[in-house]
Amino acid sequence: MENQDLQLQSEEAEKMSFKKTLYHLFGGLLIYEGILYAVVIAVIIAVIIIFAVLSAVTNGKVLYEDTMDKLMETDCGMMLGVTAGCLFMALFFMKKLTLPKIFTRRSKMTPTAFVILLTLLMSIQLPFAFFDEIVETFLNMIGISAQASIEASQAGSTTVSMMLYAGFVGPVAEEITYRGFTMMTLEKTNCGKGYAVLVSSVIFGVMHANLTQSIYAFFAGIVFAYAAMEFGIKWSIALHIANNFFFGDVLSFISDRIPELAANILNFGMLIGFSIGGLILLTVKRGDVAGYIKENYSVPSKYYIWTFTNPLLIIYIAFNLLFAVLGLSKL
Numbered sequence: 001m002e003n004q005d006l007q008l009q010s011e012e013a014e015k016m017s018f019k020k021t022l023y024h025l026f027g028g029l030l031i032y033e034g035i036l037y038a039v040v041i042a043v044i045i046a047v048i049i050i051f052a053v054l055s056a057v058t059n060g061k062v063l064y065e066d067t068m069d070k071l072m073e074t075d076c077g078m079m080l081g082v083t084a085g086c087l088f089m090a091l092f093f094m095k096k097l098t099l100p101k102i103f104t105r106r107s108k109m110t111p112t113a114f115v116i117l118l119t120l121l122m123s124i125q126l127p128f129a130f131f132d133e134i135v136e137t138f139l140n141m142i143g144i145s146a147q148a149s150i151e152a153s154q155a156g157s158t159t160v161s162m163m164l165y166a167g168f169v170g171p172v173a174e175e176i177t178y179r180g181f182t183m184m185t186l187e188k189t190n191c192g193k194g195y196a197v198l199v200s201s202v203i204f205g206v207m208h209a210n211l212t213q214s215i216y217a218f219f220a221g222i223v224f225a226y227a228a229m230e231f232g233i234k235w236s237i238a239l240h241i242a243n244n245f246f247f248g249d250v251l252s253f254i255s256d257r258i259p260e261l262a263a264n265i266l267n268f269g270m271l272i273g274f275s276i277g278g279l280i281l282l283t284v285k286r287g288d289v290a291g292y293i294k295e296n297y298s299v300p301s302k303y304y305i306w307t308f309t310n311p312l313l314i315i316y317i318a319f320n321l322l323f324a325v326l327g328l329s330k331l
Helices: 002-057 064-074 076-092 111-123 125-141 147-154 160-187 193-207 213-230 233-255 260-284 286-296 301-308 311-326
Strands: none
Touching: 002 076, 002 160, 002 301, 002 311, 076 160, 111 125, 111 213, 111 233, 111 260, 125 147, 125 213, 125 260, 147 213, 160 193, 160 213, 160 233, 193 213, 193 286, 193 301, 193 311, 213 233, 233 260, 260 286, 301 311
């Protein structure tokens, strides 16, 4: 009886410690998003005021609507927002997890391992291109559309500043936040690598606040998280930049400047090639994959229950789900 009481007390102490870590993490993520959106809104309001004054002073020579459209294309608000958010996270986690600790090198990355990870990352693009169409078809049946959100997530950059944000600043900030502070905090709970990879990838997917892109981001997040977990965060940053800049902006830039037929052959040929490559790799490496999962993903379900019933995480998910719903439009 005494041993049973001690066991219950030990489990309760573990639960309290675990939940305390999660409250700190999820509270930080909520504040991070609050800062990000507050900065974006502040930039928009500041520009509205400035150009309203300029329009009045110049008797309408400054075209207000055109100027606002160009501003939205710059992504300067998002660039300032994620920068401010990352600075906050660095201060918020200063006593628990420092930036030098986040960038600690782990195993040595080899060219072969990087190509494998890049192939697996890109192999999910084609299935999700079809998934987008399926979701859009279903939504159309009930009179709504996610096409605008889908196109926005797939569109290349139209300005240099947008390219800098989407291709470089965004990936670095997101990796520091979601593979750095988030995943490494979860890793310190001693629930295993798999728990930290999965939960951080769910949070990363939810953050995108897009019904289709969020699911894609979850699977991409697993690849990024594995790279950061096994080799170091600089390699997840490299993969993220490759995905956004080279296979996003650079490919879009090339596709827009060649005949449509050639662009379609280039895009679909690349996607099909990566998908086939990914299937081959998973088939050949299935033993290694199964062994890694067995070693690192066997964690008691109670930890996932404690995680996904955390009130702050529920608020975080609800907040981003609201933005995803607001991205839908009536037909």
